[in-house]
Amino acid sequence: MLSSSEIRRYSRQLMLPQIEEEGHENIAKSHVVIIGLGGLGSLAARFLVGAGVGNVTLVDGDIVNISNLQRQVTYNEMHLGELKAKALLNELRKVNPSVNIKGKCIYADRDNLPCIIQSAHCVLDCTDTLAVRKLINQACFFAHKPLFIAAASGCTWQAVNLLPNQSNAGCYACLTNTIEVREDCVTQGVLGPVVGMAACHQATQALLFLAKGNNADIKWGQYIHCDAAQSTIRAFALTRSIHCKVCQ
Amino acid sequence: MTQINIFVNDTPMSVISPISIAELIALNQLDDIGTAIAQNHTIVSRPDWSKTYLNSGDKVDVFTLVAGG
Ligand SMILES: [Zn+2]
Numbered sequence: 001m002l003s004s005s006e007i008r009r010y011s012r013q014l015m016l017p018q019i020e021e022e023g024h025e026n027i028a029k030s031h032v033v034i035i036g037l038g039g040l041g042s043l044a045a046r047f048l049v050g051a052g053v054g055n056v057t058l059v060d061g062d063i064v065n066i067s068n069l070q071r072q073v074t075y076n077e078m079h080l081g082e083l084k085a086k087a088l089l090n091e092l093r094k095v096n097p098s099v100n101i102k103g104k105c106i107y108a109d110r111d112n113l114p115c116i117i118q119s120a121h122c123v124l125d126c127t128d129t130l131a132v133r134k135l136i137n138q139a140c141f142f143a144h145k146p147l148f149i150a151a152a153s154g155c156t157w158q159a160v161n162l163l164p165n166q167s168n169a170g171c172y173a174c175l176t177n178t179i180e181v182r183e184d185c186v187t188q189g190v191l192g193p194v195v196g197m198a199a200c201h202q203a204t205q206a207l208l209f210l211a212k213g214n215n216a217d218i219k220w221g222q223y224i225h226c227d228a229a230q231s232t233i234r235a236f237a238l239t240r241s242i243h244c245k246v247c248q
Numbered sequence: 249m250t251q252i253n254i255f256v257n258d259t260p261m262s263v264i265s266p267i268s269i270a271e272l273i274a275l276n277q278l279d280d281i282g283t284a285i286a287q288n289h290t291i292v293s294r295p296d297w298s299k300t301y302l303n304s305g306d307k308v309d310v311f312t313l314v315a316g317g
Contacts, residue, residue, distance in 0.1 A: 040317040128317035153314035170291075175284065178294040181315045182282045190316055198317075223291060225311050234309060236286040241293035 009096075010052055013207075023211030024052065030210045031055035033120040035108045035136055037062070037084040039195035040150050040202065041126030042074040047203035049092040053210065055100045056092070059116055060084045061107040071192035108132060113139035122146040122209060124202055125172075130181045137172035138246050140164065147172075148206050150198040153188045155229035157198035160238060161205050161220050164247070169221025174241035194228045252304040263302070270298040272308065282312050 002010070002021060013019045019027070032053050034041045037060035049056055064072075064079040064087055079087040085103035092101055108116060108127070113135055117123050123145050125136045133149065140147040141164045149172060150159040162171055201224070208216045219235075226233045240247055252265045256276070263272065269292055273280050285292050286309040292300050302308065 036317050038317050126317050128315065130315045133315060151314045151316055153316040156312070156314050158314055170293075174293060175291060176313065179284065179313060180281050181313045188314075188316070195317065225309075234286075234311070235289070236309065237290040239290060241295070243293055243295045 006052075013051060018208055018216070019211045026213065027207065027210045028052050028054045030121045031057070031119055032122055032124065032206060032210070033057045033059065033117050034124045034126055035059045035116070036126035036128060036132075037072075037088050038068065038126065038128060039071040039152065039190065039192070040199045041124065042072045042084070042088055043196055043199035044124055044126060044150075044203040044206070045088060045092060046074050046095065047200070048206065049096045049099045049101065051203075051207055052096065053099060053207075055102075057102045057104060057116070057120070058085045058088055058092075059104045059106065059108055061105055071190065071195050073192075073196070108136060110135050110139075114143060117143055117145050120145055122148060122206055124206060125149040126199070126202070130176060134173060134176060137162070141171055141246050146209060148202045148209075150202040152190050152195040152198045155191055155194050155227060157194050157201070157226050157228065158224060159198055159201050159205075160223045161209075161218055163218075163220045166220045168239050170238045170240040171244065171247040173246040174244040175223070175238055177241075177244060177246075191228070197226065197228060252302070254302055254304070254306045254308060256308045257310055258307075265304070266301050268298050269296075269300045269302065269308070272302065273297065273310075278310060284311055284313050285309070286311075 030053050034045050062084050064075045064082050083105045085105045089101050089103040123140050144164045147162040221238045223236045223238045250265050
């Protein structure tokens, strides 16, 4: 049973058929691990904490830099030089003190990932390099963790929701194992709101999943490509590749 | 050899069949690094490009993967 203060705080999402009281209680019992606290992770975390996700783990070894403030909206000049995990944790505690937030000031790698994601109900890949994204995909696949991936560069954002061993759906390595990705925020630049759109999509998918679990209408294995400049959005099926070294 | 009509990123295009996705990439002089291809809204993994042939009316989507965050 929700208390009257919880009903007031979460009233706007409790009205939704995709959430309702039961969904909210599921959200409140959940644990989400957010890896990467830049333009994607800092904003997605803000929405998840605002929505009352019970336990949130923030993972990033980076510090807040002046060039981050153009798009990483949860930080401000007071945070320059501070570890992102610590700065974000302090800001998010002001938003919703009832959420159990943990900050890990480390970079995810092959060795620490299994431990980081161990108790997660789902993982958000908010990192910015292909190498780390591949490691997160692999760790989530072998630990059977639902994974919500988003990425952005220039005026383009992309996203995919992955559930290990879901029928014919592939994994991130099915797509990227034989592809070299040249673009990232550093070499190509990115428009602030574009990475924000990706983060909003990622947070939306995670909340819908946490509320209804396997009964949520999540499009697993659907790769979304949005060109924000052209106002176009395309969706493609990411099927399992027989060449994949992770999911085959 | 027959001429078939396909759509590449929604733009109609006439090509000589048989033509594989790999040949389409070469024909259009597309940079294949970082490029992902979907045939009729299903992504085709890169090792399959040379053995995946296009049919009349096929919708081919070509896009560049991004990884920034
Ligand atoms: Zn795979």
